[in-house]
Amino acid sequence: MSNKPAAAPAKAPKTAISPTRAEDYPEWYQQVIKAADLAENSPVRGCMVIKPWGYSLWENIQRTLDAEFKATGHQNAYFPLFIPKSFIEKEAQHVDGFAKECAVVTHSRLEAGPDGKLVPAGELEEALIVRPTSETIIGATFSKWVQSYRDLPLLINQWANVVRWEMRTRLFLRTAEFLWQEGHTVHATTEEAMEETVKMLNIYADFAENAMAMPVIKGIKTASERFPGADETFCIEAMMQDRKALQAGTSHHLGQNFSKSCDIKFQNEQGELQHAYTTSWGVSTRLIGGMIMTHADDDGMIVPPKLAPQHVVILPIYRDDAARAEVLAYCKSLQKELAAQKFDGRPVIATIDDRDLPGGTKSWGWIKKGVPLRVEVGPKDIANNAVFVARRDTGEKAGIARAEFVSGIADRLQSIQDNLLARAKAFREANTKVIDTKEEFYAFFTAKKENEIHGGFAMAHWNGSPEVEKMLKEDLKVTIRCIPLDGDKTPGICPFTGEPSKQRVVFAKAY
């Protein structure tokens, strides 16, 4: 027996996910992942198993972004998982940033010990680091690829896994091993490198808003939040439903830091040898965590249609074998008609769930997984040449003429996509506050009750000093998420010091 109140109804609880977001947000997040069958913990500390439903979300993220990368002239390549320790040591700030969380390979084989257990043997001359990011190994390779200004720009991306030995992990948001893409480019001038950095930031922002329906703020990181080894770090920041910020993607202008440490030089048109300018940019499986925390509700996941592994699930309803044959035939022809329609450039994917399970069980299963549309088809619908459609995002249910449903499927999916974005935007606006005094700022970020969801994005002035950042982090666990690129750039007064401020910046608690 649990200690929880036994008031739970004998049948279904009010919400498919327990606890609800309001009751216990972190626990809700984990329950959604479990209920939607997205991922689970593995026997390896901090590492997750991404299950088919979760992995197909990643595949759709990959497919969409990869097309964008190719369309902007990038090519995919693949570099080693292992990085010689000496490579990491080359860039001083880079070492500082990553040394503490590197997994290190020191031996090359296992031998049976006296007790029969395997022990590492064959110590390596030089230890290998499992890549936490690939600037150094790719930089070493680029130094050979780049000789002349004619070799530039060099625009490469790799889809890979990386390992960062984090002390505390959470499925999708921070795992020891995660999947990502890392773009690495080389340019002749700092201006070109900056143009690339911003271009990729914009691709990420567009992707977040258009495909994920997750509104983001584009901005620049302060020096203290910058990527180790970067001259400038750009980011997109999204607000989760607990009002905390999630850094959803980064794009770095690396200046000549890595070209110098990795010796990436080229001869310019004047015949002079000079160091190139590099960039790097990435997004990871963390985006799936962002998708969950942006859209999911107390009944489980809600998948934005553009990234949905399937758009529609068709649920046949029948009592006997005779009806079964008729209903299934109707479902199959409906599925075929839907497949002939296109949404976002892809054929509409509808599956038929003909498992021998009670209707409610099946329905709830798909609700928890977050399929955008559920369609119930029974003898009554067939008689009316109709379908009974339920929207996951709004919960709306209605009988619709079959032809109308089929021909309007793209519009209907787009309407869900639009609604999710609008809803997320409205939530962010409702929890973003312009703040001009220290008192109000501290009140904003202080919970009135324990575990209460509070705070949000505070748009406040800042004198530019790391001391203020440090104070707010220590006092409130609040950090500057970014100096926004768009919006209000009016100078003002820093509420913490009374000193001048160039513009308002985004303060929030962060993941």
Add this chain to the structure above:
RNA sequence: CGGGCGGUGGCGCAGUCUGGCUAGCGCAUCUGGUUUGGGACCAGAGGGUCGCAGGUUCGAAUCCUGUCCGCCCGACCA
């Protein structure tokens, strides 16, 4: 990495303090039947050696030591 809590069939838990009958319960699973338009009902069945290793004991899920994994807090998090 420090502090706290936890690990018992697929999932959620009871049992552990006060060692001792064949380790229970709910859900899920399987079979048969009745059902079926939002998480069905009845009957029956299968499945665990209690995270792992060692120790104490006539006897260990229960006590001790170590260790692994998870959750929360802290530090850390490009």
